[in-house]
Amino acid sequence: MDINPLAVILVENGSKGDRLLFRFPYDTQVTPSYSKRTRTKQLQTPYSQGSAEDMPKTNIAYSSTISGSVHSFPSKVLSNLFAVKSELCGKKFEIKINDIRFVGHPLLVYHQGEGKCSSSNQESILSFNVVFALKASASHAVVDCYHEVSKRIAAALWHEERRVAYLSAEAKLMTSTQDDVSSELPDDPLDVPYHLILQRSQLARDLRRVYEDLQTSGKIHLRINQWILVSCCLPQKIYNLLDPGLVIEPADIHACMEALRPYHAILLLGDKEKVINNLPLDSSPALKRLINLANPLKSLQTLAADADLTLSHVFQLVGHMLYFGHATIIYPLCDSNVYVLAGSANTSPQSKLADAFSETFSSTCLIQIMSEFSVPVSLSQRRNPLATPEQESEEIQIIIWMLQHHLLIQLHTYVQIVVDDMHPRLFNRGSFRSAKTTRVTFASRQSTxxxxxxxxxxxxxxxxxxxxxxxxxxxxxxxxxxxxxxxxxxxxxxxxxxxxxxxxxxxxxxxxxxxxxxxxxxxxxxxxxxxxxxxxxxxxxxxxxxxxxxxxxxxxxxxxxxxxxxxxxxxxxxxxxxx
Structure with missing residues (x-):
């Protein structure tokens, strides 16, 4: 899937025209003469925060092919394209050039004659645009997700600009750095100033962090100007990391929420401590309480009562957990549950899942367990009446592990009335199993x-x-x-x-x-x-x-x-x- 961004670009349209303020990644081939000549100078500038050695290093290996294709566009061309007219601000921005698609959400900060625009002695920002460059083959769902990311970042920058003129201060720092470098080193590459901007500008480092987080985890938890929290994600990236063959779109999660019922349960896709540690520091206490009480034996209705939350609030929290890949939906574990091996399960003995299973459950083999679910089987049929409590607990842990890794599918029994003279088109009597009166009920006691x-x-x-x-x-x-x-x-x-x-x-x-x-x-x-x-x-x-x-x-x-x-x-x- 074409999920990863190719670049992130910040453009402004001010009282003195449009300008590309920052782009990342930039051309890393900085000439040695520039590095040597500017190191002393940058220590003397009031905006400097340290030498080049103090720059945080990134472990991401940027593709020269991808970076070069985006970098081939001159900055002036990109600024003319992305600094749109005021009539287009507040709407989705999308443009495709060759094999690259650019998506953003331009916002209008000041109207003509309003606020800082009334001052003719200094430049003020009329509008700005945070643009992401993607492969042109990216799906519409991926493009929409990047538009949402751009929209949220833009909203945070707009708020801070109106509150403390944060964007104006950062833009002034970036433009002054570009002007200084272009006046002293006119023959150096155009991307040379961005290396120095990254050292001086907090906003530039935040945009670099956005790019890196989208590349690695697909999740963003960032405070703009250490004030406004931007929290969003790419569900496609998150679920692809959980299972390289799993393709989950936001529409799929919305469909799941539409079908969600109070009798369903949530199954965490990781340890509770790990899930909570991956949440933002100011996450809702209700969300943390719900995660701590989560149990594959408890329905959402029971969980809401235990957490002292309304059922509608629990549904909202569950939607958040699904979107960020913290949990999946199951039916509460009980004897009557019938499971079968998922058709997409990797049955190779040399698979990574088989190795991970062996590390967790050394006493059994994943392939053997998977073979037992080659036909639908209920948990009551798998019970060994002579098993010890420890063996029963391990058996349940195995079922939970396989559900977490999408290896098992639960089958539910549906009922259809069919009479001889109906001649149904959708149901064939011969394809159904006859009803059986198996007496299996739920356990009234919930285990902790x-x-x-x-x-x-x-x-x-x-x-x-x-x-x-x-x-x-x-x-x-x-x-x-x-x-x-x-x-x-x-x-x-x-x-x-x-x-x-x-x-x-x-x-x-x-x-x-x-x-x-x-x-x-x-x-x-x-x-x-x-x-x-x-x-x-x-x-x-x-x-x-x-x-x-x-x-x-x-x-x-x-x-x-x-x-x-x-x-x-x-x-x-x-x-x-x-x-």
Missing amino acids: PDELNAGSSLIRMPSDSDMASVVSDEALSSPPSHKSINSKAPWSNIHLASLSNAEREAVLQVDAAANSEDMDLFARLCKYFRGKHHLEEIMYLENVRRSNLLHLIDKFRTILVTFEHEDSACSVFYKNSTT
């Missing part, structure tokens, strides 16, 4: 992270008294009984209004329809039997037990078929993976 480390069992076979965490006792009470009915009962047609005539007739012909309780529950849930809601969602929406739901599906198995596939909230993190 401390228990996870202590080696206690986090997943257990629940007893009949266990209930789903989102179901209240009143909601689980039996529905009001009705008299036994036959296929002609008029009230059944009212309750089955969401079905077609053929479907209603087929339902009423089932033996279980003679039982009022079964029929009442079926009429209540039949709107979900369209293949769009999985069992866990039905349980949450209607407050029913898994056992009751599975028994109902079994009783109406002559007209109900089940099939399994992944949840749309989680599938976005797999569909584009090519490893």
